[in-house]
Amino acid sequence: MQCGMRMRNKKGNKTDQKLWIGVGILALLSPLGIIIPNYLGAGGAWGEWTLEQIEKMSGFAPEGMKRMADAWKAPMINYAVPGQAAGPVHSSLGYIVAAITGISATAGLMYLITRLLVRKDGSSKHNRQARR
């Protein structure tokens, strides 16, 4: 499909390459999203505290929250590589790895969804076959 794309729409294709480069640059710059808040003494987002933080703030840990807080164990929790060493360099590198992993997974999921949604009689298969 991508092949067909490139041949068919040179201008559009150029834009999509540029935009991918943009997303790549954002991935490499992503550690700014943890370094700057850290430097300015900003904590996490409002309403995204851990159970311990909630307990400190409100004096108790809500029962239901206790039960549900660990409903899911995410493999790269907090955008970190499991077992990564402490310190700003490692957390920055881990964050970049998380960004690249997440970008790939999101783009992959979106690509799958698109494949399912594009009609078989639409431009996708039709054009591919015509090209062969």
Add this chain to the structure above:
Amino acid sequence: MHIPDGYLGPATYAAMYAVTIPFWAVASWKLNRTLKAKQAPYLAIGAAFAFVIMMFNIPIIGGTTGHATGATLIAILLGPWAAVIAVSAALIIQALLFGDGGITAIGANCFNMAVVGALVGYGVYRLIAARSEVTSRRRVAAGAIAAYVSLNVSALLTGIELGLQPMFEQSPSGRPLYAPFPLSVAVPALALEHLLLFGIVEAAITALVIRYIQKNDPDMLK
């Protein structure tokens, strides 16, 4: 704005799934009718952009952090229904792989940031852009205002959903079972930080990218 597991009670998170699923269905139906294979790479880029832009935590000095979502920008460039799906895809990956936003709260988070984010953003953009030239300043302003409004509506909804919990979900002794802060705390907290800072960043990003697209590939704005 990513509500974690344990913050919403079962009644709320189930209701939010029930509200969001029809929007996913309509979006899928719309895309099925209109989507062309050549648009596929752009949808993947849009989803990837939403994912990565949310990693840029913007600090309030000594306070909390927040982030842009890209929902309005993606809706302007790819259409509102494509944006609903693309931002949802990013949010689902964030929940599954990174624990950002709860599994139980995927319905709520997708409603707040993807469905409302994209549809409100797109609606405001169309309203202001009207029939102006695609390369006009007005389009840039329309995008910025739409992004600002949209992110703030998303934040407001998140605040309301969290703030309703102590009212809906209490233990027999009257203590909150889930998110413990009332509307009078949750709504102002989320609304103000987005009104004063995060919304402005969302607006600026949207304006910059629209300006870039106007110069490089204005057809995308048609």
